[in-house]
Amino acid sequence: MNEMPNFEQAKTMTESKISAKKVQVYYGDTHAIKDVDIEIQPRSVTAFIGPSGCGKSTFLRTLNRMNDTIDICRVEGSIKIDGENIYDPKVDPVQLRAKVGMVFQKPNPFPKSIYDNIAYGPRIHGLARSKSELDEIVASSLQKAGLWEEVKNRLDEPGTGMSGGQQQRLCIARAIAVSPEVILMDEPCSALDPIATAKVEELIDELRENFTIVIVTHSMQQAARVSQRTAFFHLGILVEEGLTQDIFTNPKDKRTQDYITGRFG
Amino acid sequence: MSLPYILIALLVLAAAGYIVGRGKALSSAGGDSRELHSLPGYYGWNVVVSILVPALLLLIAWLIIQPIVLDSQVSSKISEETIAASSLDLVMSDVVRVAEGLDLAVSKGAMSADTASSIRIELTDVRSRLGEIGVALGSEVTAETLRAAQTYRSISGTGLLLRSIVVLAAGLIGFAVAVLRTNKDFRARNVVETVVRYILIAAASIAILTTVGIVLSLIFNTVEFFRLYPAADFFFGLTWSPSFGGGSELGIVPLIWATMYISLIALAVAVPIGLFAAIYLSEYATPHVRAVAKPLLEILAGIPTIVYGLFALLTVGPLLMNLFGSGGALGVSWMSGASSVFTAGAVMGIMLIPFVSSLSDDIINAVPQAMRDGSLGLGATHSETVKQVILPAALPGIVGAILLAASRAIGETMIVVLGAGAAARLSMNPLEAMTTVTAKIVSQLTGDNDFASPEALVAFALGMTLFVVTLGLNIFALYIVRKYREQYD
Structure with a gap:
C-alpha cells in the first residue's frame, strides 16, 4: 500500500476510493482520453455521461485494466485505488479485476447453469472451502442481486435461457460473488426494456450500501435517478464533475448545459 | 445442324x-x-x-x-x-x-x-x-x-x-x-427472379441427386453380393481371405477393426495437436504470427494423400523399425516390417491436423468477445478463460470438427495402402501390418476380375458399409453442432 497521504485532497473531501490523475489513453495514434483527473467516492454511485465516442467507456475500462486486452491501447498517468497505483508493474491485473468487477453493456452470461455462472468467480479465486460455502455464496449473491426468488428453484438451468433483464441481474450477481470493492457498469441497461431497466436501477441503488459503483450511461434520466455524482465527458476530455443535482440543475460549463438540455449528443 | x-x-x-x-x-x-x-x-x-x-x-x-x-x-x-x-x-x-x-x-x-x-x-x-x-x-x-x-x-x-x-x-x-x-x-423483375430461384434449386438438387445415385449404384451391387454370399458370414466372419478360384472367406471384422484402430490412432495424434494449435492461433498468437502460421498449417491440408503415403512408407515406417524392430534402438523386436497400423495412423493423424485446427480455430473465434470480457472482468486469467468459458462454449463445434476428421480418417485409402500393409489381420498390436476396408475395396476391384463373382462384388458391400458408417458419423456431427449452436448468442 502506498501510504503517502494527499493533504490537499483530504481537506476538500472524504477519502476517495479511486483517484485518477492526468490519465491519457491512446489507441495506436489516436489520443482517446486527455488529461482526466477525477476522484470517485466510496459507497456511492458515480455516473459518466456524454455523447457517443466521448471516451467514457474507455475511461471506465482503464479502471480495472480491461484495456490491457486490447493490443494497441496504451495508458499514461496514474490511477490509484485505495492509494495504490493500479498501473504499477507489481500489480497483477487479474487480482485487480477481482477487486474491481465489471458488468457489460450486453448481458453476457456464460453458457453454463445459473449456479455455475455465479460460482465461476469464487471457484477461480478459491473463495469457498467447501460445497456448502459455495452454495452460500451463490445464494447470497443472488439475493443481493434480487434474483433469488425468481431462480432458486432452477439453479441448474442454463443462464442463457433467462430474459434479458434477468440475465443482466445474473451478471451483476456474478460480479458480486467475488466480493469486489468497486463495480464498473458499462451501459448496463442499454439492451433492456423499461421494466427490466427499473429493476436494475433499483438494484444499483441498493448495492450502493456495500460497493463503490461507477456507471456509464447514455440516458441522462438514468444518471439523474441512480447517481450521487456525475461526470460529463466530451471528446476525450472530462468537462465537468460534481454532485448530480448540481450538474443537472446548475451546470458550470456551457457544453454540459448544451448536452443535458439536448442541444447536441 | x-x-x-x-x-x-x-x-x-x-x-x-x-x-x-x-x-x-x-x-x-x-x-x-x-x-x-x-x-x-x-x-x-x-x-x-x-x-x-x-x-x-x-x-x-x-x-x-x-x-x-x-x-x-x-x-x-x-x-x-x-x-x-x-x-x-x-x-x-x-x-x-x-x-x-x-x-x-x-x-x-x-x-x-x-x-x-x-x-x-x-x-x-x-x-x-x-x-x-x-x-x-x-x-x-x-x-x-x-x-x-x-x-x-x-x-x-x-x-x-x-x-x-x-x-x-x-x-x-x-x-x-x-x-x-x-x-x-x-413485372419483368419478378419473372427473372423466379427463374434465378429455379436455377439455384436445380444446382442444389444436382448435388443431392448425385448422392442418391451413388447410394443406388452401391445398393444394387450390394444386394447382388448378398445373394451370392451370406450376410451373416460377411458381417461376423473373422477371416478375410478372398480367392478368385472360389471358397473365399469374406469376413469384414478384421477390416473394420483395422479401420477403427488406424482412425483412433490418427485422431489421438490429430485432436490434441490440432486443438492446441487452434487455441494458440486464435487466443495467444499476435496477428502477425497468425497471418503467417494459419496459411502454413493449412498447406498441410493441400498435400495429396499419396504424398503422405510415401512419407509413411519411406520415413515414418523405417523410423519406427529402427526403434521397435529387431536390432532396433530399444532392443525389442515388436515390429517385423515397416508397414504397421501405427505408421499409417500417425501419418494420417498429421494429415488431419489442419482439419481439426482450422475448423476449431473458426469455432473458437466465433465465441463472442463478450464471453471473454465477462470472464476476464471477473479476474480470471487468460488460460482460465480459455479452459472454463471458451472451450465449453466452443465444444459442440469442436466435437463436430473431430467427427468430420474421423469420417475423413475412415475413408482414407492411399496412406493405408502404403503405410499399413495389405494383410488382413485381427490383432491388438499396433506395430503389426493390417489393412482397412478402403484398401481392400481397391484391391478387390483392380485387375482382371469377373465382375459377377462374390470376390469382386464384395467391394460394393464394403463400400456400402463404409458409406453407412461415415454418413452416420456426419449426421451425428451435424446433430451435435446444431443442437448446441444456439447456446450463446
Whole structure:
C-alpha cells in the first residue's frame, strides 16, 4: 500500500476510493482520453455521461485494466485505488479485476447453469472451502442481486435461457460473488426494456450500501435517478464533475448545459 | 445442324432478344425508365430466359430420348438368330461403329452420301473401304449389320434435322411471346427472379441427386453380393481371405477393426495437436504470427494423400523399425516390417491436423468477445478463460470438427495402402501390418476380375458399409453442432 497521504485532497473531501490523475489513453495514434483527473467516492454511485465516442467507456475500462486486452491501447498517468497505483508493474491485473468487477453493456452470461455462472468467480479465486460455502455464496449473491426468488428453484438451468433483464441481474450477481470493492457498469441497461431497466436501477441503488459503483450511461434520466455524482465527458476530455443535482440543475460549463438540455449528443 | 451450332444460334437469338426486349420496354414508357415497373435490363433478361429456358429444356430432353428411340428402332431390325449368336449389345455396338464409319467416310469425301446409304455388302467390301479411311472393324460386316447401320444413319439424320427445327422454333416462339408481353407495366423483375430461384434449386438438387445415385449404384451391387454370399458370414466372419478360384472367406471384422484402430490412432495424434494449435492461433498468437502460421498449417491440408503415403512408407515406417524392430534402438523386436497400423495412423493423424485446427480455430473465434470480457472482468486469467468459458462454449463445434476428421480418417485409402500393409489381420498390436476396408475395396476391384463373382462384388458391400458408417458419423456431427449452436448468442 502506498501510504503517502494527499493533504490537499483530504481537506476538500472524504477519502476517495479511486483517484485518477492526468490519465491519457491512446489507441495506436489516436489520443482517446486527455488529461482526466477525477476522484470517485466510496459507497456511492458515480455516473459518466456524454455523447457517443466521448471516451467514457474507455475511461471506465482503464479502471480495472480491461484495456490491457486490447493490443494497441496504451495508458499514461496514474490511477490509484485505495492509494495504490493500479498501473504499477507489481500489480497483477487479474487480482485487480477481482477487486474491481465489471458488468457489460450486453448481458453476457456464460453458457453454463445459473449456479455455475455465479460460482465461476469464487471457484477461480478459491473463495469457498467447501460445497456448502459455495452454495452460500451463490445464494447470497443472488439475493443481493434480487434474483433469488425468481431462480432458486432452477439453479441448474442454463443462464442463457433467462430474459434479458434477468440475465443482466445474473451478471451483476456474478460480479458480486467475488466480493469486489468497486463495480464498473458499462451501459448496463442499454439492451433492456423499461421494466427490466427499473429493476436494475433499483438494484444499483441498493448495492450502493456495500460497493463503490461507477456507471456509464447514455440516458441522462438514468444518471439523474441512480447517481450521487456525475461526470460529463466530451471528446476525450472530462468537462465537468460534481454532485448530480448540481450538474443537472446548475451546470458550470456551457457544453454540459448544451448536452443535458439536448442541444447536441 | 450439330449441337455447338444450335447453341450458338440460341445465344445469338438471346442476345438479339435482350436488345429488343429492353428497347421495347423503354419505348413503351416513352423513353423514361422511371415509368417502367422494373429496370430496363430486366425486360431484356426476361426475353432471354423466355428464349433459352424452353429451347434448352427441349434440347436436353431430345438428347436423352433420341438415342433410346434410335436404339429400339434399329434393334428391332436385327434378327433373333444374330442376337442368339452373340448378344444384342455387341451387335448394336457393331452397328453404331459401322454407322459412324460411314459418317466419317462421307465427311472425308471418300464416299458420297448416296453411296453411303445405298452400298450393299454384295457389291463392295465395306470393311476394307472403311479401313482405308482409318475406321478399323473387328469382324467382317454382314449384310444385316450394314442394313441396320444404314437405318441408324437415316433415322439419326432425320432426328438431328428435326431437333434443330424444334429447338430453334421453341426459341423463336419464346422470343415472340416475351416481346409481345413486354410493356411498361409487365413485372419483368419478378419473372427473372423466379427463374434465378429455379436455377439455384436445380444446382442444389444436382448435388443431392448425385448422392442418391451413388447410394443406388452401391445398393444394387450390394444386394447382388448378398445373394451370392451370406450376410451373416460377411458381417461376423473373422477371416478375410478372398480367392478368385472360389471358397473365399469374406469376413469384414478384421477390416473394420483395422479401420477403427488406424482412425483412433490418427485422431489421438490429430485432436490434441490440432486443438492446441487452434487455441494458440486464435487466443495467444499476435496477428502477425497468425497471418503467417494459419496459411502454413493449412498447406498441410493441400498435400495429396499419396504424398503422405510415401512419407509413411519411406520415413515414418523405417523410423519406427529402427526403434521397435529387431536390432532396433530399444532392443525389442515388436515390429517385423515397416508397414504397421501405427505408421499409417500417425501419418494420417498429421494429415488431419489442419482439419481439426482450422475448423476449431473458426469455432473458437466465433465465441463472442463478450464471453471473454465477462470472464476476464471477473479476474480470471487468460488460460482460465480459455479452459472454463471458451472451450465449453466452443465444444459442440469442436466435437463436430473431430467427427468430420474421423469420417475423413475412415475413408482414407492411399496412406493405408502404403503405410499399413495389405494383410488382413485381427490383432491388438499396433506395430503389426493390417489393412482397412478402403484398401481392400481397391484391391478387390483392380485387375482382371469377373465382375459377377462374390470376390469382386464384395467391394460394393464394403463400400456400402463404409458409406453407412461415415454418413452416420456426419449426421451425428451435424446433430451435435446444431443442437448446441444456439447456446450463446
